Amino acid sequence: MIIKIFRKEKNFEKETIKFIKKIYKNKESSFSVALSGGTTPEKIYNLLSKENLPFNKTDFFEVDERYAPLSNKDTNHKMIYSSLIKTISPKAFHYFDTSLSIKKSLEKYANELSExxxxxxILGIGEDGHTASLFPYSKTLKEKKYTVAHTQTDRFKIKDRLTLTFPKILQSKKILVLIKNKNSVLKELKTPRKTFTEFPALKLIKHKDITIHALT
Known part of the structure; x- marks a missing residue:
């Protein structure tokens, strides 16, 4: 696990874009990226859209989504599309189709995910330790078979969520975690005191190639 601390937002953004560009440089063929929602990565996606990268060879995926109409202002789809997808020409943008039932949406998305x-x-981490839509004490934390799942939370207005599971996330070649002004989260990652059931993001630190960019 590599942790890089930034004191200035400009440096945080610059180094994050540099990190992503370096991965692209080392990849000659098709490329696949899973994108999280939230306010922290939004500016990064905006900056990324201005880069001259082979987006036409890139499959973009959602990490997770609120089960709400895609027109809802709080959906990750809306943010990702407006900040990145609409200004580039990607090979594809795969997302949870919330116009379908939860079951059918999960089935459709699972079929679009490659083995x-x-x-x-790219992930974020909440103050409670959730990452993607994998929340503390959720039974989905122990999922070993399925790549996507339906979860629920009482912490936010939209309770139903659709998400990648840890088996799929931890299969990633590289994981980049973006954190802003969350010193308690950073402290827990550096010196764990909780179980991953209490603080799900702890599961990530076992990954062989994870980098954390933290703006403090």
């Missing part, structure tokens, strides 16, 4: 590892998964 191959994602080249890069």
């Amino acid at each position: 191959k590892p994602l080249d890069l998964t």
Whole structure:
């Protein structure tokens, strides 16, 4: 696990873009990236959209989504599309189709996911330790078979979530975690005191190639 601490937002953004570009440089053929929602990566996606990268060879995937109409202002789809997808020409943008039932949406998305590892998964971590839509004490934390799942949370207005599971996330070749002003989260990652059931993001630190960019 590599942790890089940044004091200035400009440096945080610059180094994150540099990190992503380096992965692209070392990849000659098709590329797959899973994108998280939230306010922290939004500026990164905006900056990334201005880079001259082979987006036409890139399959973008959602890490997770609120089960709400895609027109809802709080959906990850809306943020990812407006900040990145609409200004580039990707090979494809795969997302949880919330116009379908939860079961059918999960089935459709699972079929779109390749059995191959994602080249890069970009994640955030909440104050409670959740990552993607994998929340503390959720039974989905112990999922070993399925690549996607339906989860629920009482912490946010939209309770139903659709998410990649840990088996798929940890299969990724590289994981990049973006954190802003979450010193307690950083402290727990550096010196764990909780179980991964209490703080799900602890599961990530076992990954062989994980980098954390933290703005403090």
